[in-house]
Amino acid sequence: MGAAEAIGIVGGGQLAWMLAQAAQRQGVQLHVQTPGAHDPAVALAASVVQADVRDVAGTAELARRCGAISFENEWVDLDGLAPLAASGVRFLPSLEALRPLVCKRSQRELLQRLNLPSPRWFPLDQLQQHSPADSAATADTTVPATDPNPASPAAASATPAAISAAPSAGPRLPEGFSYPLMAKAASGGYDGRGTAVLRDDTALEALLERVRPGDWIVEEFVRFEQELAVVAARDAQGEVMVFPLVQTHQHGQVCDWVLAPVEASHALQQAVRNMAASLLTSLQYVGVLAIEFFVTNDGLVANEMAPRVHNSGHWTIDGAVTSQFENRAAADSAEDPATATATSSSTAYAEQRQALAALPEAQLHWYGKAGSTIGRKLGHITLLLRQTDAAARRQEAMERLAQVRQIWPLPPAEEDGQGA
Numbered sequence: 001m002g003a004a005e006a007i008g009i010v011g012g013g014q015l016a017w018m019l020a021q022a023a024q025r026q027g028v029q030l031h032v033q034t035p036g037a038h039d040p041a042v043a044l045a046a047s048v049v050q051a052d053v054r055d056v057a058g059t060a061e062l063a064r065r066c067g068a069i070s071f072e073n074e075w076v077d078l079d080g081l082a083p084l085a086a087s088g089v090r091f092l093p094s095l096e097a098l099r100p101l102v103c104k105r106s107q108r109e110l111l112q113r114l115n116l117p118s119p120r121w122f123p124l125d126q127l128q129q130h131s132p133a134d135s136a137a138t139a140d141t142t143v144p145a146t147d148p149n150p151a152s153p154a155a156a157s158a159t160p161a162a163i164s165a166a167p168s169a170g171p172r173l174p175e176g177f178s179y180p181l182m183a184k185a186a187s188g189g190y191d192g193r194g195t196a197v198l199r200d201d202t203a204l205e206a207l208l209e210r211v212r213p214g215d216w217i218v219e220e221f222v223r224f225e226q227e228l229a230v231v232a233a234r235d236a237q238g239e240v241m242v243f244p245l246v247q248t249h250q251h252g253q254v255c256d257w258v259l260a261p262v263e264a265s266h267a268l269q270q271a272v273r274n275m276a277a278s279l280l281t282s283l284q285y286v287g288v289l290a291i292e293f294f295v296t297n298d299g300l301v302a303n304e305m306a307p308r309v310h311n312s313g314h315w316t317i318d319g320a321v322t323s324q325f326e327n328r329a330a331a332d333s334a335e336d337p338a339t340a341t342a343t344s345s346s347t348a349y350a351e352q353r354q355a356l357a358a359l360p361e362a363q364l365h366w367y368g369k370a371g372s373t374i375g376r377k378l379g380h381i382t383l384l385l386r387q388t389d390a391a392a393r394r395q396e397a398m399e400r401l402a403q404v405r406q407i408w409p410l411p412p413a414e415e416d417g418q419g420a
Helices: 014-025 056-065 078-086 104-113 153-158 201-210 266-282 324-329 350-357 390-407
Strands: 006-010 029-034 047-050 068-071 121-123 181-185 195-198 216-220 226-234 240-242 246-251 254-259 287-296 299-306 342-344 362-366 379-383
Touching: 006 014, 006 056, 014 029, 014 324, 029 056, 047 056, 056 068, 056 078, 104 216, 104 299, 195 201, 226 266, 226 324, 240 266, 254 390, 266 287, 266 299, 350 362, 350 379, 350 390, 379 390
Parallel strands: 006 029, 006 068, 029 047
Antiparallel strands: 121 216, 181 195, 181 216, 226 240, 226 246, 226 287, 246 254, 254 342, 287 299, 342 379, 362 379
């Protein structure tokens, strides 16, 4: 098998491990770049470049073994990799397609350009300090508050948003924003890391003291009814495939369980499909993209995007004809999936693993990671549901989830995130 028939993955964790499994099923060699000699994907890879995932020289070596390179996560040194792309190394998705997606600030700007609904936000570095001494000098200072839908009532009242120059000390929020707010690191955050709930001026001032404002954004605190997610793929010919919409549930800001497919109106499902297709097509994106949503009283809101395979799509291994990982491993063609079942995610050790695997119609996927800490993803379990009526199926899902909880209870949640 030549280099053109081999794929390189930058990263060696559980996503790369599941990609390696899919590649083996398709007869495709998968090579990985990862610093850990015992990372999950190492055992299944055709070869390993042992180097940090941001080591450009390591990626250059990976490219010599492969016909195309993709990424396990979005922490990508786009500028460092640009010379490799210029020399002919094929990245899927392309570095240009990744650029708006590797940073939450640029994600929000992309959604705004495409007029797709997302939480109202502002860059933290656009806050200005005001005090009685400089009130007069800053009386005309304004800061734009970004609304993804310029036609919305919120936008009418918030664009442009003026920062009041009334005599007071400390930062002032843009007009139209009030506490609580959600602050997010623009890059590097995941599973609740790199987020902070701001409940008052004191919390905002503390955040400004401990972070670089240019690296953070602040959003309205979204009070949602439900969290949804979708995984979509686009191939090199421009064909878009969208997996069924799923409900996700977070515990301690980490995905706890996924119900697939979720009961949703045709209009909602079509809105999600249209949004996914718009994003993939506008970026000329080749590969798999995951989008997380909030369902609010005002409708569907796009929360975040992940330019890779995603934990909300793990159910596709057992519940779809073609999994998200097989679509990623064969990015030149996106294949239609079948609809599916339900997923609960859990972690366990030997005794618990045996009990989980013994549950009726269950498939346990154990990632083989060395060591464990609270909140670390060590595996997931997929449970087949038999009920076809939506209400009965949801009750069945909760009963199956309770079976999992008896074997492995949840740890305490650390901090609240966006939600009701």
